Amino acid sequence: MTLLDVDNVTVRFGGLAAVSEVSLSVPEGIIMGIIGPNGAGKTTLFNVIAGIQAPTIGRIALAGRDVTSMPPHHRARRGLARTFQRLEVFGTLTVRENILVAADARRRWERGVSPRVVADELLERIRLTDVAASTVDALPTGTQRLVELARALAAGPKLLLLDEASSGLSNFDTDRISSLLRELVEADGLTIVLVEHDMPFVMGLSDRVAMLDHGRLVAQGTPTEIQEMPAVQEAYLGVRR
Amino acid sequence: MSQRVRRTVVAFICVGAVVGVLAPAWAGTPITTENVLRVVLFALPIAGIYAISATGLVVIHSTTGIFNLAQGAIGMMCAFLFWELSVNQEMPRSLALILVLFVIAPAMGLILDRFLMRRLARAPLATQLIGTVGLMAALLGIATWIWDPNRSYPIAPFGGDGGVRIAGVLLTWHRIITIGVAIVVAIALRHLMLHTRLGVTMRAVVDDPDLAAMHGVKPGRVSSISWIIGCMCAALAGILIAPEIGNMSAETLSLLIIDSFAAAVIGRLRNLPMTYVGALMVGLVVTFSTTFLDLGQRWSKLPTVLPALLLFVALLLLPQQKINLGRVVRTFKMENQPSWRSALVAAFVLVGAAAVAAPLLSDVNASRLTSGIVVGVILLGLVPLLGWAGIPFFAPYALAGVGAWATWRFQEYMPGVLALVVAGAITGIVGIIASLPALRLRGLYMALSSIAFALVMTNLVFLQPEIFGQYRQLDRPSIVGLELDSPQAFALFTTVIYAVIALALTWLRTSRFGRQVVAMRDSEAAASCLGISLLETKAAVFAVAGIASGIGGGLLALSQRFASQEQFPMVAGLALILTLAIWGVGMTSAPIIAGLTMAALVIITHDWAEGGWTNALELAGPGLAALALVSAPRGQIVQIVEHAKYHPLATVLRVGALFAGGFIGVRFNLPGAVGFLLAILLYLVADVLGSLISERRRRATAGGVHGDPAASGADGAAVGITDPLTKITARALDRRLGVSNLEKVLR
Numbered sequence: 010m011t012l013l014d015v016d017n018v019t020v021r022f023g024g025l026a027a028v029s030e031v032s033l034s035v036p037e038g039i040i041m042g043i044i045g046p047n048g049a050g051k052t053t054l055f056n057v058i059a060g061i062q063a064p065t066i067g068r069i070a071l072a073g074r075d076v077t078s079m080p081p082h083h084r085a086r087r088g089l090a091r092t093f094q095r096l097e098v099f100g101t102l103t104v105r106e107n108i109l110v111a112a113d114a115r116r117r118w119e120r121g122v123s124p125r126v127v128a129d130e131l132l133e134r135i136r137l138t139d140v141a142a143s144t145v146d147a148l149p150t151g152t153q154r155l156v157e158l159a160r161a162l163a164a165g166p167k168l169l170l171l172d173e174a175s176s177g178l179s180n181f182d183t184d185r186i187s188s189l190l191r192e193l194v195e196a197d198g199l200t201i202v203l204v205e206h207d208m209p210f211v212m213g214l215s216d217r218v219a220m221l222d223h224g225r226l227v228a229q230g231t232p233t234e235i236q237e238m239p240a241v242q243e244a245y246l247g248v249r250r
Numbered sequence: 251m252s253q254r255v256r257r258t259v260v261a262f263i264c265v266g267a268v269v270g271v272l273a274p275a276w277a278g279t280p281i282t283t284e285n286v287l288r289v290v291l292f293a294l295p296i297a298g299i300y301a302i303s304a305t306g307l308v309v310i311h312s313t314t315g316i317f318n319l320a321q322g323a324i325g326m327m328c329a330f331l332f333w334e335l336s337v338n339q340e341m342p343r344s345l346a347l348i349l350v351l352f353v354i355a356p357a358m359g360l361i362l363d364r365f366l367m368r369r370l371a372r373a374p375l376a377t378q379l380i381g382t383v384g385l386m387a388a389l390l391g392i393a394t395w396i397w398d399p400n401r402s403y404p405i406a407p408f409g410g411d412g413g414v415r416i417a418g419v420l421l422t423w424h425r426i427i428t429i430g431v432a433i434v435v436a437i438a439l440r441h442l443m444l445h446t447r448l449g450v451t452m453r454a455v456v457d458d459p460d461l462a463a464m465h466g467v468k469p470g471r472v473s474s475i476s477w478i479i480g481c482m483c484a485a486l487a488g489i490l491i492a493p494e495i496g497n498m499s500a501e502t503l504s505l506l507i508i509d510s511f512a513a514a515v516i517g518r519l520r521n522l523p524m525t526y527v528g529a530l531m532v533g534l535v536v537t538f539s540t541t542f543l544d545l546g547q548r549w550s551k552l553p554t555v556l557p558a559l560l561l562f563v564a565l566l567l568l569p570q571q572k573i574n575l576g577r578v579v580r581t582f583k584m585e586n587q588p589s590w591r592s593a594l595v596a597a598f599v600l601v602g603a604a605a606v607a608a609p610l611l612s613d614v615n616a617s618r619l620t621s622g623i624v625v626g627v628i629l630l631g632l633v634p635l636l637g638w639a640g641i642p643f644f645a646p647y648a649l650a651g652v653g654a655w656a657t658w659r660f661q662e663y664m665p666g667v668l669a670l671v672v673a674g675a676i677t678g679i680v681g682i683i684a685s686l687p688a689l690r691l692r693g694l695y696m697a698l699s700s701i702a703f704a705l706v707m708t709n710l711v712f713l714q715p716e717i718f719g720q721y722r723q724l725d726r727p728s729i730v731g732l733e734l735d736s737p738q739a740f741a742l743f744t745t746v747i748y749a750v751i752a753l754a755l756t757w758l759r760t761s762r763f764g765r766q767v768v769a770m771r772d773s774e775a776a777a778s779c780l781g782i783s784l785l786e787t788k789a790a791v792f793a794v795a796g797i798a799s800g801i802g803g804g805l806l807a808l809s810q811r812f813a814s815q816e817q818f819p820m821v822a823g824l825a826l827i828l829t830l831a832i833w834g835v836g837m838t839s840a841p842i843i844a845g846l847t848m849a850a851l852v853i854i855t856h857d858w859a860e861g862g863w864t865n866a867l868e869l870a871g872p873g874l875a876a877l878a879l880v881s882a883p884r885g886q887i888v889q890i891v892e893h894a895k896y897h898p899l900a901t902v903l904r905v906g907a908l909f910a911g912g913f914i915g916v917r918f919n920l921p922g923a924v925g926f927l928l929a930i931l932l933y934l935v936a937d938v939l940g941s942l943i944s945e946r947r948r949r950a951t952a953g954g955v956h957g958d959p960a961a962s963g964a965d966g967a968a969v970g971i972t973d974p975l976t977k978i979t980a981r982a983l984d985r986r987l988g989v990s991n992l993e994k995v996l997r
């Protein structure tokens with residue numbers, strides 16, 4: 010079943026089309042990678058899916074239901090969670106409180122959740138237990154990114170959008186996140202869409218990859234297919250046809 | 251709701267309201283060409299003044315990012331200076347005019363920019379606004395100090411008495427000159443912006459300050475020039491408006507200019523031509539209402555709040571402010587989260603101290619104490635709003651007034667204490683209504699809308715016959731047979747209520763809800779993407795604020811045994827916020843200290859050391875202190891606590907000396923001024939002694955000073971210094987780095 014349907018979405022900022030005529034569907038239970046050079050419109054597309062940016066044209070559907078005119082919090086209650094490329098942590102709260110805020114909110118639409126248990130479990134799983142009591146603003150960027158990931162997971166999403174989750178992380182952490190994400194998809198049935206600049210990371214992890222360039226969807230396929238496409242090579246390796 | 255639907259709805263409501271007021275109030279003035287012409291001709295000079303003033307606002311805001319709430323006060327100061335020079339010192343008028351406009355006003359702009367505004371430019375929005383409110387209060391205070399408010403200060407209109415008769419309508423020379431000046435200002439600024447190097451530079455800064463700086467633009471110079479232009483506009487507006495209002499008073503003059511906010515907002519705070527259009531609209535609406543309407547008792551004050559209403563409508567018609575992404579402005583941890591236990595202990599100590607002290611106080615002193623604590627309860631409502639949620643809401647008295655009214659209204663149906671609770675609930679609901687603009691407006695626009703809200707409440711709603719149309723008498727309640735009639739008992743009663751509300755707030759802050767509110771302040775985008783409804787959360791915060799401030803308002807009415815509109819003026823509300831901000835907006839301990847500070851200032855002003863300089867103290871004191879806020883945006887309590895941590899002895903000495911001075915003053919019935927001076931003198935001596943001692947101790951213990959890393963200041967953040975760069979931390983840095991004296995460099 011398709012979990013996320015992006016249908017012919019265009020976003021214009023004045024004269025600039027940051028996203029144009031993008032259609033994309035993400036089936037349940039896969040990891041989908043989105044790549045593309047700087048300014049390709051990846052973050053803007055995420056904002057449209059999450060409801061922070063209204064599309065100029067086009068529709069978004071979550072699990073078959075049109076959510077185009079829904080505010081972000083209603084989409085979240087339908088199982089959408091995300092992280093931000095430019096971090097949006099709750100800076101004056103502690104790491105644990107950041108996670109608790111998400112787990113508390115979740116109790117509104119999911120019964121039988123114990124925020125404390127969720128928080129402790131995630132702190133353990135993402136290995137943030139050591140810094141659990143630190144104020145987030147005082148932590149390095151890499152750790153803050155992990156806090157965002159933990160917070161998004163605490164919301165108990167079905168669909169997780171990760172915007173450059175690995176940037177600023179050590180190689181060790183990247184590997185750790187990589188296997189965690191796989192595990193989430195395989196064991197917990199999560200669906201993940203991730204935007205990445207780190208090619209080996211995204212190619213190694215994704216089941217499908219889509220590429221944006223100048224706001225347009227220029228290629229889509231399995232990692233191997235994508236790597237062989239001329240458009241991709243042109244954009245990434247500067248090869249001219 | 252889509253933009254179009256919303257605009258239609260707003261338009262319908264406005265038309266409905268206008269028709270609803272117009273139909274019964276129509277004065278029957280025939281709509282003749284002459285009358286219409288009269289409206290237009292009278293609107294033009296008013297519009298001219300608003301336009302000039304708003305131009306100053308727009309120039310300053312668009313280049314420096316600061317919205318100058320003191321614009322009116324600056325104009326007021328200049329108008330008074332003009333009076334001083336031309337009337338009192340008998341200087342030739344033209345010379346006085348040139349002096350004020352081209353020497354004094356630019357000098358003011360330059361000084362303000364250099365010493366205050368540049369530092370404010372990097373502070374968080376709330377601090378910026380409070381800084382300019384502080385400036386307003388300080389200028390008001392200074393003006394009342396120099397120019398006794400009980401005398402009159404007439405300025406003759408320019409161009410004498412005559413005028414030009416256009417189709418039977420007399421337009422005085424002064425008004426013709428006003429219109430002319432407004433046009434000249436518009437043309438001059440347009441020329442400056444479009445055709446001079448300076449203008450190009452200024453526009454570049456507006457478009458992209460970083461890029462402009464990269465191309466060698468000196469931002470400091472641009473900001474100086476903006477402030478000079480802004481102050482000159484303010485002076486011009488002030489001097490032109492002064493002859494129009496028969497008796498010029500510092501307060502009316504400072505507030506008249508709030509009317510120009512609407513014009514500036516219609517110009518979206520950056521478009522000068524649209525600002526002129528906005529000014530014209532405000533002028534037309536005001537003159538229309540005074541020409542064609544015969545407003546009865548109920549709506550008699552409507553013309554004075556029309557600009558505020560227009561401002562409100564203009565704000566609601568602005569395009570929805572998007573959820574900000576990427577935290578441009580650093581969030582500040584405005585609140586300290588005391589542990590539940592320490593809060594409980596503090597509450598008990600407070601009530602215990604009041605229980606011991608109250609019976610010892612004279613009636614007068616008990617009432618004074620009560621008035622301070624009552625203000626504290628009103629301010630408690632602002633703790634969740636300003637401190638936790640970071641919503642700049644500047645209308646505490648608007649909520650308090652509702653509480654006072656509800657207490658009076660329900661007093662006859664139920665026991666007094668219960669009426670107070672009901673009043674809290676009702677004000678909570680009003681708070682939710684007041685939160686509606688907050689759902690669309692953020693930052694500066696939210697602050698402006700709350701000021702408009704305060705004006706409309708005090709000058710229109712509270713004057714309604716059903717509210718405070720008449721003198722409303724209240725009787726003090728009794729709890730389970732305990733009479734609260736004596737001032738001492740009532741002082742204790744208010745203290746207990748303060749402690750209960752403060753404890754409730756502490757509990758709320760540590761609860762799920764408190765976390766959620768702070769999360770929303772830190773990142774609205776992330777909060778809403780986690781399924782948190784911003785709408786509900788903000789409404790809930792406003793409801794909490796309404797409950798606390800409403801109970802405070804009820805207490806205020808009970809303590810004075812009556813309720814009236816004059817108890818809740820807008821400016822005094824701003825002064826309250828100033829005082830709260832000085833101590834720290836986010837802590838439940840700050841409001842009572844702020845309330846007592848206010849009470850102390852009132853005491854000094856009115857009966858301790860009456861006359862002369864103390865008259866100014868009530869406003870100038872908090873005003874000047876608020877300016878000090880620039881260096882301590884999180885408030886004095888945090889500062890003092892931190893200082894006390896490193897220099898406990900000095901702190902004890904200082905506080906002890908202050909109390910000793912006060913005690914000696916009161917105990918030996920010294921004339922107030924002497925006691926007050928003694929207190930300050932002792933404080934200073936103790937301060938010097940204390941710093942000497944702590945200096946020694948510090949040298950003896952060579953350990954490093956560890957600040958709370960979350961306690962971030964604005965200045966050094968860019969270079970990775972997260973503590974506020976105060977002298978103390980600078981010294982600590984010195985020692986660690988082995989540099990001789992960073993402190994000197996700082997200065």
Ligand SMILES: Nc1ncnc2c1ncn2[C@@H]1O[C@H](COP(=O)(O)OP(=O)(O)OP(=O)(O)O)[C@@H](O)[C@H]1O
Pocket residue numbers: 022025027045046047048049050051052053054094
């Ligand atoms: N709010 C906005 N207003 C105007 N233009 C915008 C806005 N947000 C994004 N843009 C522009 O839209 C384009 C796409 O931006 P976007 O951030 O989506 O790209 P991206 O693919 O995420 O890039 P990166 O890899 O650098 O993160 C860019 O040219 C950007 O400048």
Ligand SMILES: [Mg+2]
Pocket residue numbers: 051052053094
């Ligand atoms: Mg991006």
